[in-house]
Amino acid sequence: MAAPTKAKKRDFFDWLHGYTGQKYTTTILFLLIPIILMILFTVIPAVNMGIFSFQERDQFGASVKWVGLDNYKTLFSDSSYFETFINSIYYFAGSFVQQAVALLVACILCTKIKFANVFKGVIFFPYMMNGVAVSLIFRRFFQKGDGITNTEGTLNSILMLFGADPVKWLSNTDIVNWCLVFASVWRYIGFDIIMYIGAIQSISPDIYEAADLDGANSWQRFRYIIFPSIRPIIALQLILAIKGSISVFEIPYIITGGRFGTSTFVIRTIDTAFTYQHVGLASAMAVVLLAIILVVTGIQKAIFREDK
Amino acid sequence: MKLKKVLSAAVCSALVLSAASCGGSTASTTTAAATTAAANNNDTAATEAAATEAAATEAPAADDTTSGEKLTLTVLTCRTDRVQDGSLDAITDAFEAANNCEVKYQGYTDYVSDVSTMMNTTDYGDVLMIPDTVKLTDLANFFEPLGSYDEYKDKYNWADAKMYDGTVYGIAHRGNVSGGICYNKKVWADAGVTKLPTTPEEFIEDLKLIRDNTDAIPYYTNFAAADWTLVQWAALVLSASGDPAYENNILVNKEDIFVEGGAYYNVYKLMYDVFSDPTLIEEDPATTDWEGCKAAINNGKIGTMVMGSWAVSQFAEAGPNPDDIGYMPAPFSINGKQYAQSAPDYCYGINKNRSDAIKELGKKYITWYIEESGDAQAEGSICTLKGSEMPEYLDAFKDCELFVAEPAPDGLVGVWDTINNDSQVGTWAGDAANFKIRIAEAAIAGEPFSSVEAIFADNNQRWAATRDANAELEAYLAG
Numbered sequence: 001m002a003a004p005t006k007a008k009k010r011d012f013f014d015w016l017h018g019y020t021g022q023k024y025t026t027t028i029l030f031l032l033i034p035i036i037l038m039i040l041f042t043v044i045p046a047v048n049m050g051i052f053s054f055q056e057r058d059q060f061g062a063s064v065k066w067v068g069l070d071n072y073k074t075l076f077s078d079s080s081y082f083e084t085f086i087n088s089i090y091y092f093a094g095s096f097v098q099q100a101v102a103l104l105v106a107c108i109l110c111t112k113i114k115f116a117n118v119f120k121g122v123i124f125f126p127y128m129m130n131g132v133a134v135s136l137i138f139r140r141f142f143q144k145g146d147g148i149t150n151t152e153g154t155l156n157s158i159l160m161l162f163g164a165d166p167v168k169w170l171s172n173t174d175i176v177n178w179c180l181v182f183a184s185v186w187r188y189i190g191f192d193i194i195m196y197i198g199a200i201q202s203i204s205p206d207i208y209e210a211a212d213l214d215g216a217n218s219w220q221r222f223r224y225i226i227f228p229s230i231r232p233i234i235a236l237q238l239i240l241a242i243k244g245s246i247s248v249f250e251i252p253y254i255i256t257g258g259r260f261g262t263s264t265f266v267i268r269t270i271d272t273a274f275t276y277q278h279v280g281l282a283s284a285m286a287v288v289l290l291a292i293i294l295v296v297t298g299i300q301k302a303i304f305r306e307d308k
Numbered sequence: 309m310k311l312k313k314v315l316s317a318a319v320c321s322a323l324v325l326s327a328a329s330c331g332g333s334t335a336s337t338t339t340a341a342a343t344t345a346a347a348n349n350n351d352t353a354a355t356e357a358a359a360t361e362a363a364a365t366e367a368p369a370a371d372d373t374t375s376g377e378k379l380t381l382t383v384l385t386c387r388t389d390r391v392q393d394g395s396l397d398a399i400t401d402a403f404e405a406a407n408n409c410e411v412k413y414q415g416y417t418d419y420v421s422d423v424s425t426m427m428n429t430t431d432y433g434d435v436l437m438i439p440d441t442v443k444l445t446d447l448a449n450f451f452e453p454l455g456s457y458d459e460y461k462d463k464y465n466w467a468d469a470k471m472y473d474g475t476v477y478g479i480a481h482r483g484n485v486s487g488g489i490c491y492n493k494k495v496w497a498d499a500g501v502t503k504l505p506t507t508p509e510e511f512i513e514d515l516k517l518i519r520d521n522t523d524a525i526p527y528y529t530n531f532a533a534a535d536w537t538l539v540q541w542a543a544l545v546l547s548a549s550g551d552p553a554y555e556n557n558i559l560v561n562k563e564d565i566f567v568e569g570g571a572y573y574n575v576y577k578l579m580y581d582v583f584s585d586p587t588l589i590e591e592d593p594a595t596t597d598w599e600g601c602k603a604a605i606n607n608g609k610i611g612t613m614v615m616g617s618w619a620v621s622q623f624a625e626a627g628p629n630p631d632d633i634g635y636m637p638a639p640f641s642i643n644g645k646q647y648a649q650s651a652p653d654y655c656y657g658i659n660k661n662r663s664d665a666i667k668e669l670g671k672k673y674i675t676w677y678i679e680e681s682g683d684a685q686a687e688g689s690i691c692t693l694k695g696s697e698m699p700e701y702l703d704a705f706k707d708c709e710l711f712v713a714e715p716a717p718d719g720l721v722g723v724w725d726t727i728n729n730d731s732q733v734g735t736w737a738g739d740a741a742n743f744k745i746r747i748a749e750a751a752i753a754g755e756p757f758s759s760v761e762a763i764f765a766d767n768n769q770r771w772a773a774t775r776d777a778n779a780e781l782e783a784y785l786a787g
Contacts, residue, residue, distance in 0.1 A: 059424055062446045080741070144592030148525060148609045149600030170594035171531075173753050257535060258740030260594065260749055261757070271739035274421065276729045277441065 046290075052283035059277055071284035081285065084265045087177060087252075088245045094181035095241030099234065102189050106196030107222060120197070127190040135254035138183040142169035142255070176260050184251050188244070192237055199230040239300040243293055265289060379409040381669050384423055384436035386654065388415035399683055403676045409669055430661040435670045437654035438470055438478040440736075445722045447477040451657035452667050454479065454674075464678070464692050466652035468715040479674055480652030480692045482684035484617040485637075485705055487547040487649055493634040495524045495611045504636045504704060506646055508578040511639040515588045518611045527582050528601050528610045531593035531752070534745055535738035540614050542736050542744075543651075544575045548640035550647035552714040555724050559781060565733065565771045566764040572735075573764065574640060576747055579614075580760045583751035593752050602626035606633065618653070620701050621688050636704045648708040650690060719784040727781075731774035733767050743767045 015021045053072070056065040075081055105123065109116050126134065143153030144166055156166035169179045203225065211221055249266040252258055258267040265285070273282030390396045391413045400411045416422040420439040426432040427442070427450060442450060453475045454460075460467035460476055470478030496504075499518040505511040515526040530537035546554055549571030558565060566573045582588055590596060604610045606627030613619070617635055624630035637648045656677070658670040677683065684691040688699045716724065728735055734742050743763050750757040758766070775781060 058443070059441060060427055060446065060450075062443075062449050139595070143595040145595075146525070146591040148590070148604050149528075150595060150597040153595070168592045168594065171592055171752060173757075176594075256594065257532075259531075259534060259745055260753060263740040267740060271737075271741065272732075275737045275739045275742075276732050276734060278729070 049283045049286055052280055053287045055280045055283075057279050059274065059279055061279075067280065071281045072288075074281060075284050075288060081265075081268060084263050084268050085246065087262060087264055088248065090177040090181050091184060091245035091248050092242060094178075094185050095238070095245060098185045098189050098192060099237055099241070101185075102192035102237075103196055103234075105189075106193045106200060107226065109193070109197055110200045120194070123193055124190040126187050129187070131187070131250040132254060134183065134187045135251050138179075138186075138251070139170075139255045141183075142179050144168045144170070170256055171260055173261050176256060176262055180252050180255060180262055183255065184244075184248065187251075195233055195237065196230065199233040200226055203229045235303055236300070239296060239303075242296050246292060246296075247289060379407075379665060379669055381409055381411045381435060381666065381673055382433045383411060383413050383673070384419075384433035385413055385415055386417075386419035386437060388417050391415035399681055403673060403681075406676075407669065407672060411673065430659075432659055434659055434662050434666050435656055435673055436659065437481070438657040443722055443725060444470070444472045447472050447657075448475075448660075450660060451477040452660045452662075452670075453477060454658070454671065463694060465650070465690070465694055466655075466692065466712065469652040470655040470657060471715065472721060473718075478655030478657035479678065480655045481674075481677060482687065482689040482692060483650060483652045484689045485635075485648050485702060485710065486616065486651035487543040487545070487638050488615075488617055488635050488705075489612060489638065490605065490615045490619055490623055491612045491634050491636055492524070492605050492608050492610065492632050494629070494632045495522055495608050496634075498522050498608075499611070505639040506641045506644075508574065508581070508639055511578065512581060512585075512588075515582065515612065519587055522608075522611070524609050524611045525590050525604075526588045526611045528596065528605070528613050529583060529589050529593045529748070529752075530596050530598055530601060530613065531748060532596040533598050534748065537598070537615075537738075538579075538744040538748060539736055539738045540616055541575055541579055543616055543649075544614065544638040544640075545571045545735070546649040546713055547638040547647050548575050550640075550642040550645070550709070550711075552649075552711045554713075556714065556716055556720060559720060559724060559727075559775070560785070562772075562775065564768040565735075566768050571640070575638075576744070576764075577760070578639075579744070580747050580751045583748050584754075586752075589752075593748075606630070608632065617689070617702075633701075634704060635701050637708045646708045648705050648710050650710050650712055652692070653689065717784075720781070723778060723780050723784070727771065727774050727778055730778075731767075731770040733771050 016025065054066060054068060056067045056070070057063070109119055113119075141154045143150060144156060145152035152160065152166055153169075155169065160166060167175075170176050207225055208221065211225060216224070247266055248264045252262045252264055253267050253270075256262045258264065258271075266289070269282050269285040269289070272278050272285060385391065385396070387396065392415070396413050397411075400413075403409075404411055414433060419437065420441055423432060423436060423439050424441045427439070432450075438447075438451065447470060451470075455476055457467060457471055457474050457476055460479070464479060466480045466483055467476055469480055470476065495518060496514065499514070499521045501514045501517055505514050518524055518526040546552075551557065551571075554571060557563070563570070566576070583593075601610060601613070602623055603626045605613060605623050606629050608629070615623075620633055620635050623633045637646050640646070656674045658667050658674075660667075662670070678692045685696065685699065688701060690696070690698060716722070727733075732741070738744060743766075746757060746763050747760050750760055750763065
């Protein structure tokens with residue numbers, strides 16, 4: 001009886017030693033850690049959030065009550081929760097400018113200019129900076145001094161050099177959202193530029209050569225070669241811009257605290273959870289945001305399938 | 309061959325691990341093993357936990373004052389400044405010597421939110437300042453009962469601050485008059501003000517005098533940090549009402565929260581009136597600077613700020629003119645008399661998950677801190693022990709009637725908080741959608757925001773809707 005078992009065992013080890021076996025072991029071992037991390041820090045919290053959204057609970061989870069869909073009813077019957085999405089339009093509008101400028105800069109950097117790599121580095125740098133740090137920089141940048149507790153910020157100082165009057169950037173409701181959008185564009189444009197540069201550089205140089213022989217000028221080269229080749233990337237960037245603009249958070253939260261009409265849905269969610277202790281309702285808000293983003297991602301997937 | 313080695317190594321390590329875990333479970337009853345196990349562990353939290361555990365098993369057998377084992381008491385505090393400069397440690401030496409123990413202070417800058425998060429586990433210090441996010445009805449889930457209200461009510465001020473069902477769970481470590489206004493005495497005198505204002509109209513007239521007769525900013529809004537600086541106005545409400553049971557009465561009589569002539573209305577109307585006159589406040593409220601304003605009020609560049617009395621010492625220390633900083637009562641009178649509410653600061657409670665020895669030591673610590681340390685007086689606040697002397701800076705309050713807010717009657721405990729949170733009116737909140745922020749925005753930026761009356765009406769309506777749906781209040785009113 002012992003012999004067959006041994007034989008079987010050897011079979012298993014042989015298999016393990018073989019190509020397929022090694023392939024499976026390496027794959028599983030390599031995947032194990034990221035999957036554990038993902039389950040621990042993404043899946044479990046997300047599932048918990050889904051469960052919380054059907055409960056009435058505070059920050060401590062001391063007296064939990066199941067309320068079914070009540071949180072969702074509250075959310076959809078009070079328009080004030082969704083009004084904050086209006087501010088997302090500013091960021092969405094800003095993202096168009098951002099894409100246009102990014103594309104222009106990317107095209108310039110792809111031509112034979114000096115110090116192209118230095119420029120790439122400098123332009124990409126803001127994206128690597130912490131969002132909180134960027135917000136603090138811009139809070140100082142837009143500051144209006146009163147000469148007593150603080151001095152004029154960078155922007156006002158420069159304006160005053162040219163003899164202009166200092167402006168209250170952050171308490172004027174007509175411009176405050178645009179100031180925040182500017183900070184947001186400044187931070188994320190580097191990433192877009194790098195994406196576009198990557199896409200443009202993947203175009204075969206033969207095509208340019210052919211175009212040169214045909215006597216195409218720069219605009220024609222852009223219009224008939226570059227633009228069609230990078231269209232999928234442009235579509236992707238626009239979808240990312242929509243996602244980004246509905247989940248804006250740290251820039252308004254730190255620069256203005258959501259005041260003077262700059263609040264966003266995520267800020268409202270945070271306040272609901274931690275100021276008013278409605279963790280259940282806030283979880284429902286987070287689930288709704290997740291659903292919106294899933295829908296946008298679905299649209300993105302659909303568009304890309306058509307492109308293929 | 310390699311694989312075999314790996315397998316045998318795995319088997320070996322499994323054996324070792326299981327042996328270790330067996331050893332662990334048998335040895336955990338003895339202190340020595342627990343401490344060694346903990347010592348092997350680099351994680352300090354685990355070490356602490358093990359140490360407390362060890363203390364727990366040892367304490368009943370041995371008298372903790374005679375045994376060599378020193379108890380360690382961890383105290384969570386929001387006073388990071390006093391932890392860093394060592395002044396808390398310095399005053400605690402006497403207690404440590406008397407009780408043969410070690411008191412460790414842990415300071416948290418963002419105290420309420422950090423400690424609230426820690427309270428999801430059992431590890432939140434031994435003695436801690438009870439965060440106000442814990443509802444009174446939940447106190448028993450987290451804190452050790454300290455005794456009945458009757459035991460404390462004649463001895464201590466504010467004994468009911470952290471009380472539920474007649475049981476006290478926390479004792480204020482000090483207290484203060486709540487609701488007052490910090491001002492620079494020199495600025496106000498230079499402006500020609502001889503008598504402190506007792507009505508909102510007089511207050512605004514005085515600010516205008518400051519604007520006309522001095523270079524100082526009459527009122528500094530601190531709006532950039534509005535999430536807590538505007539909340540300071542909430543402390544004026546009860547003083548403005550002059551009624552210790554003001555909030556209970558609003559509930560019982562089913563009144564709107566903002567009624568013309570009511571204290572909530574009056575206080576925030578005053579805020580609106582001050583903020584809506586750009587000549588009375590700083591240039592740009594969106595970029596104010598809290599640290600900078602401390603020195604500015606000390607140097608007479610700012611006239612006035614509504615702040616809790618805790619701010620007085622900070623303003624006094626921020627520059628060369630500590631004597632110029634004054635504190636005045638809320639400018640509201642009822643039948644010609646001004647009132648001022650006094651209220652507790654954070655209350656010390658004891659973590660209910662700790663061993664009896666630690667709890668006992670914690671109680672001793674709280675009693676010592678309040679009755680013997682003299683820290684409250686040294687800090688310029690009112691001591692919790694009844695009959696202690698009032699601090700000097702409260703001179704302007706000597707003509708005021710001081711009162712302590714009446715606790716909610718049985719059956720109404722926690723109802724105000726519930727309605728306040730559920731309706732998202734948030735009398736003590738400062739989030740971007742809160743009425744304080746909206747009123748200030750309406751005052752400062754005007755047009756795009758709803759009028760102050762509309763904000764009052766909106767909040768009244770939300771309050772009333774939530775209140776009418778509150779079963780506890782219905783039950784109370786019915787029986």
